[in-house]
């Protein structure tokens with residue numbers, strides 16, 4: 001043990017730093033994804049750690065789902081704390097540098113079907129001059145959203161703890177009673193009457209022993225990761241006038257034919273622009289397959305590869321893209337963009353058929369309206385399972401997707417809720433993660449008020465409170 005040599009365990013990760021993406025065998029990948037050992041603690045074990053004062057609702061993760069849950073619970077008077085590993089709220093929208101939120105409206109329509117904190121946050125950004133919001137989407141400066149979320153958290157009275165990682169789940173008699181948080185302070189026990197798992201990857205419910213699924217049902221593979229990056233020195237008007245399609249496939253094909261670019265991607269997935277910072281572009285173009293979001297080694301490999309791809313893009317943009325001749329890399333995102341991790345097995349599982357069939361649910365908490373957006377799991381581009389709807393498309397999201405089959409005291413929110421791989425392709429976007437978080441935050445408080453578990457929450461009361469807080473729950477709530 002110890003000594004001056006790398007342990008066997010770390011050799012593959014170290015080698016992976018220089019390994020091109022996509023080399024892990026499918027079999028190894030599948031085995032790793034499904035091998036999960038819950039590391040839950042009992043209350044007695046947790047009490048041996050330093051214990052902080054209890055809260056009513058603890059939200060693990062401060063992304064679109066987490067801040068929505070935290071704001072909603074605090075607004076109902078619950079003592080609420082959001083625990084976040086990064087140094088800002090917003091998740092992929094801020095730390096992940098994806099400065100574009102969509103879709104608030106029904107597909108290809110101006111009819112808005114999403115409200116609540118995720119709508120409000122983008123509104124605050126626009127009001128303060130850091131971006132634009134329409135009934136469909138929002139484009140913004142990342143620092144503007146960080147500021148808006150810090151301010152909204154203060155106004156709601158929600159506690160926020162940054163630089164803190166939720167590492168273990170404390171379970172007593174099948175009920176989550178708190179979490180263990182790792183930070184500079186060491187490992188501390190945070191007791192909570194209700195926990196919302198908004199980590200994106202279901203870290204809390206997995207540690208608590210709740211069943212979950214991972215990846216495509218046929219291959220076990222998850223959607224690829226993307227490290228977002230921001231470039232400056234762009235003449236966006238010239239670029240827009242020059243390009244013949246948004247994806248610019250022919251440009252990347254030529255660069256690859258000329259040996260100027262490795263074939264990690266064949267189409268632009270997002271060139272995000274806001275008029276408040278007109279010479280900057282947020283770029284969704286790096287593409288790292290076969291990475292498991294629940295393993296630090298894979299996150300490390302994916303980030304290093306993503307950074308390499310981002311650096312390689314700059315000379316390609318300068319040489320091949322009009323309006324980008326003088327562009328330069330400002331930074332890559334502090335947090336890699338994960339599209340898919342664990343999916344809870346909940347009391348209800350949203351399926352592709354529910355999405356495509358625009359299903360309505362008695363326990364609806366809001367709407368989803370994005371196309372089934374599945375990036376290729378084994379190469380560049382998109383999967384055949386991608387599905388594009390007709391204009392006006394929207395389906396309802398049931399509350400049951402946030403409630404574990406068996407574990408009590410906990411709700412899931414955001415992209416780690418209960419659905420199949422294809423339904424997640426639509427449900428994973430930020431407005432819908434916001435809807436899920438909003439509902440989880442309200443339900444956590446209602447379940448405490450009524451002395452019941454989240455699975456027995458009064459649905460009519462939940463829906464009424466969501467509407468009171470600006471949520472759009474059913475077709476009759478849609479006004480614009």
Ligand SMILES: Cc1cc2nc3c(=O)[nH]c(=O)nc-3n(C[C@H](O)[C@H](O)[C@H](O)COP(=O)(O)OP(=O)(O)OC[C@H]3O[C@@H](n4cnc5c(N)ncnc54)[C@H](O)[C@@H]3O)c2cc1C
Nearest residue numbers: 061063064065085091092102166199200226337414415430
């Ligand atoms: C490249 C890319 C492009 C996308 N494009 C779009 C788009 O165009 N429009 C759109 O609306 N959506 C888009 N999405 C989807 C969307 O950004 C995410 O699915 C969404 O942000 C998920 O929200 P979430 O709150 O569930 O998780 P996240 O946004 O991932 O937030 C989770 C938060 O939890 C924190 N966390 C994780 N684990 C722990 C832990 N154990 N302890 C403490 N904190 C923890 C993380 O730091 C993070 O802040 C895109 C995603 C990616 C990756």
